[in-house]
Amino acid sequence: MRLWLSILAVSAANALLKASGPLVLGDRRLPAVARRVVALMAPVLLAGLITVELAGEDWNAVDGAQVAGVAVAGIAWWARAPMLLAVLVGAAAAAGLRAL
Amino acid sequence: MSVRDELLLGARAAIGPAAATFALGVTFGAEAVAAGWGHAAPVVFSAIGISGSAQFSLLTTLSTGTALVAILSAVLINARYLVMGVALNDSLRGGRLWRAVQAQPLVDASFVVAHRGGGRFDVVRLLGATIPQWSCWVLGTLLGVLLQPEPELMEQLGVDVVFPAFFLLLVLEELHSLRALGAAALGALVAGGLLLVTEPGYALLAATAGAVVGVLPEREPAEREPVDREETR
Secondary structure, three states: OHHHHHHHHHHHHHHHHHHHHHHHHOOOOOOHHHHHHHHOHHHHHHHHHHHHHHHOHHHOOOOHHHHHHHHHHHHHHHOOOOHHHHHHHHHHHHHHHHHO | OOHHHHHHHHHHHOHHHHHHHHHHHHHHHHHHHHOOOOOHHHHHHHHHHOOHHHHHHHHHHHOOOOHHHHHHHHHHHOOHHHHHHHHHHOOOOOOHHHHHHHOOOOOHHHHHHOEEEOOEEOHHHHHHHHHHHHHHHHHHHHHHHHHOOOHHHHHHOOHHHHHHHHHHHHHHHHOOOHHHHHHHHHHHHHHHHHOOOOOHHHHHHHHHHHHHHHHOOOOOOOOOOOOOOOOOO
8 A cells, every 4th residue: 555655646746746837837938038048958957867877876877888888879870870770889889898 | 740740750759768768667667576566556657657767766765764755755856847847838828727737748858859949849749759658668667577677688788878878869969059068068067966965866856957057148149940850860
């Protein structure tokens, strides 16, 4: 019961977090300054996600093969490879490094 | 562009991140069964919670502390959705309740896929991007619950590269200006610094502070018109 109540509580809170902005603001538009901040939210969030994924808590999760694999994916994309292929090449590079 | 086209465009752009979500779902399912959650709870949680960070947080903390602390931790880790919901609101239509409903498909990758540039979002594309994400997350969890693969196998296959690699490629597509580059660098710096003193979820929330670069007056031409992902590649 404790597990199921926890699952329901987290799921409901998650939905409420997403709903809070629209519920409070309604059709009021953000001021221009806030809109400029909002425009940068996607790249900032992605940069944070990459850092967290690669470093982990206390930077204990840093893994050379993983970092190299991500870099290879970036290079493949820069060389005009489609996104999915670039990521697969990166994953293969990391797997290859670990197999050495 | 028709609603159907926008929906398909969002779904197509999210297929890559969804594949990564599938792999992460397998890991979540396997770890949840190992922690004694049984078979139904992890799958139901993935279906109604649809949040990797909150789900892994609850999985970790529920076994080590009180339920209240575990729930609060999981909710705080997702506080970035509060910020993202505010960001999304200007692009929504209708009354408050309908806007709140439209914000529900919000997940990290779909937020980025739906961004048309300049802080404008396409709600249909947001939904289209979340459909494969949700499906892969639930199916991945189910597979993890049933098969319970060893984490070492996933690492040997390089699966741990998939998520950060997709995020890297998505952020490269978002960097249309020096402001965006500066904001992303600041976000990464804040997240990296805070990882030394706090949990990843809080570091991620604080990273959104990098967007304050946006309060600086604009000195360069307006950002490029939004480009549909993959269409130019």
